[in-house]
Amino acid sequence: xxxxHLRLLGVALGTLVVIFIIMALTAHERSTLTPIEKGVAxxxxxxxxxxxxxxxxxxxxxxxxxxxxxxxEENAALRxxxxxxxxxxxxxxxxxxxxxxxxxxLGLRARTPHxxxxxxxxxxxxxxxxxxxxxxxxxxxGIRQGMAVVNWQGLVGKVAYTTPYTSTxxxxxxSGFGQAGFGLAAKLPNGEMGxxxxxxxGYLRMRFWSTDPSVEVGQPVxxxxxxxxxxxxxxxxxxxxxxxxxxxxxxxxxxxxxxxxLEVVQVVLxxxxxxxxxxxx
Amino acid sequence: xxxxAVAGIVLAAYLVQTVLGPYLAxxxxxxNVVLMAAVSLGLLFGWPVxxxxxxxxxxxxxxxxxxxxxxxxxxxxxxxxxxGLIEPHVFKDNLLLALIxxxxxxxxxxxxxxxxxLIFIQGASLADFQSKLLTSVIYDxxxxxxxxxxxxxxxxxxxxxxxxxxxxxxx
Numbered sequence: 039x040x041x042x043h044l045r046l047l048g049v050a051l052g053t054l055v056v057i058f059i060i061m062a063l064t065a066h067e068r069s070t071l072t073p074i075e076k077g078v079a080x081x082x083x084x085x086x087x088x089x090x091x092x093x094x095x096x097x098x099x100x101x102x103x104x105x106x107x108x109x110x111e112e113n114a115a116l117r118x119x120x121x122x123x124x125x126x127x128x129x130x131x132x133x134x135x136x137x138x139x140x141x142x143x144l145g146l147r148a149r150t151p152h153x154x155x156x157x158x159x160x161x162x163x164x165x166x167x168x169x170x171x172x173x174x175x176x177x178x179x180g181i182r183q184g185m186a187v188v189n190w191q192g193l194v195g196k197v198a199y200t201t202p203y204t205s206t207x208x209x210x211x212x213s214g215f216g217q218a219g220f221g222l223a224a225k226l227p228n229g230e231m232g233x234x235x236x237x238x239x240g241y242l243r244m245r246f247w248s249t250d251p252s253v254e255v256g257q258p259v260x261x262x263x264x265x266x267x268x269x270x271x272x273x274x275x276x277x278x279x280x281x282x283x284x285x286x287x288x289x290x291x292x293x294x295x296x297x298x299x300l301e302v303v304q305v306v307l308x309x310x311x312x313x314x315x316x317x318x319x
Numbered sequence: 320x321x322x323x324a325v326a327g328i329v330l331a332a333y334l335v336q337t338v339l340g341p342y343l344a345x346x347x348x349x350x351n352v353v354l355m356a357a358v359s360l361g362l363l364f365g366w367p368v369x370x371x372x373x374x375x376x377x378x379x380x381x382x383x384x385x386x387x388x389x390x391x392x393x394x395x396x397x398x399x400x401x402x403g404l405i406e407p408h409v410f411k412d413n414l415l416l417a418l419i420x421x422x423x424x425x426x427x428x429x430x431x432x433x434x435x436x437l438i439f440i441q442g443a444s445l446a447d448f449q450s451k452l453l454t455s456v457i458y459d460x461x462x463x464x465x466x467x468x469x470x471x472x473x474x475x476x477x478x479x480x481x482x483x484x485x486x487x488x489x490x
Contacts, residue, residue, distance in 0.1 A: 054393070056389075057389035057392065057393050058389070060388050060389045061387050061388065061389045061390055061435060061439050062439060063388075064385070064386060064387055064388040064389075065386070065387050065439035065440050074382060075382050075385055075388075078379065078382040078383060079383070082334075082337060082338070082383060085334055085337075085338045093342055096342070
């Protein structure tokens with residue numbers, strides 16, 4: 039081994055010893071720093087300040103991004119909330135409408151001299167060619183065949199059949215509603231009288247007894263009480279008038295009741311012929 | 320050899336590790352930039368440069384930390400020296416060298432520092448080392464790849480050919 043190598047080895051060993059001594063001395067907590075450490079710390083300070091500033095800005099950006107993400111989530115939650123509130127609002131409107139309708143029903147009951155039975159529509163006819171509904175009141179509740187069924191708008195139909203617990207109501211839009219002989223007699227406020235027949239399109243055609251009736255478009259039409267149905271039940275309005283060549287005048291009546299949106303109806307409890315009871319099978 | 324440029328690299332690595340280290344931490348693991356710089360310099364320029372870079376850089380780190388001064392200097396110096404030992408036997412343009420050197424250097428360097436801690440500091444344990452070793456090695460390896468590649472691109476500048484540069488001029 040040459041002198042050069044020996045010298046290098048000596049330097050290395052010496053360095054190692056010095057380092058180990060320094061390590062041993064600095065392995066524990068110290069109260070003061072050495073001047074070299076202080077110098078290094080002082081030199082490092084501006085860089086640390088600058089980096090801290092950059093770090094703060096970077097943190098601000100990161101915070102902004104996080105805030106954006108949080109705001110997005112919050113926005114989604116608020117949208118959900120708005121949607122729920124819109125649903126609640128729709129429910130409130132629905133309940134308000136129902137309340138208004140029920141109040142109208144109560145008003146109708148107060149205006150009508152006949153006793154009435156409130157019934158809920160539980161089903162509609164599943165066949166296109168029959169316009170009927172089923173209500174949750176039957177013969178046990180005093181419902182009889184032929185009784186008039188109304189709502190706050192006007193005449194809805196009449197009871198076609200009853201069972202002990204339910205009744206089937208033939209709507210005025212049904213083609214068999216106004217068949218001759220069923221006593222769907224009607225009148226105008228001026229006393230003109232006639233018979234209502236169901237025609238296509240949900241309209242009723244009123245055929246007058248007199249040959250030259252005084253009828254105008256927009257006049258209200260009521261039941262006359264000469265048939266099965268009691269008198270003074272509002273049916274609808276005269277929509278158009280047709281004067282035929284054979285001295286027969288027809289008035290087309292638009293029913294007041296919207297038979298497509300029935301939920302609650304009133305059955306007019308009028309005494310029927312013999313108070314027959316249920317015809318249900 | 321442009322030693323001032325090498326010193327600049329070590330100083331830059333030290334500043335990045337000391338000042339930006341906390342911001343670059345991944346899962347609580349701070350990158351060992353100086354260690355990887357020492358490995359890269361050792362692999363590219365031989366053991367004297369690796370040893371000097373590792374020792375000086377480690378000493379700066381030690382002086383900043385203030386505890387167990389000399390542990391980083393010794394550990395990084397050893398790693399730089401070992402990396403420099405294989406320099407004559409490898410192709411420097413192969414980036415696989417940086418991957419292997421980085422991972423091995425990270426394990427060896429941190430193990431030496433841990434060893435010193437176990438020797439000199441009471442209550443030092445392996446638990447923290449074990450839990451962070453894998454993450455640290457992966458992080459350091461990727462870092463080594465980056466540092467090695469950056470230094471390698473300027474190899475000719477850092478270590479000019481002593482025979483000079485042939486400049487061809489069109490007349």
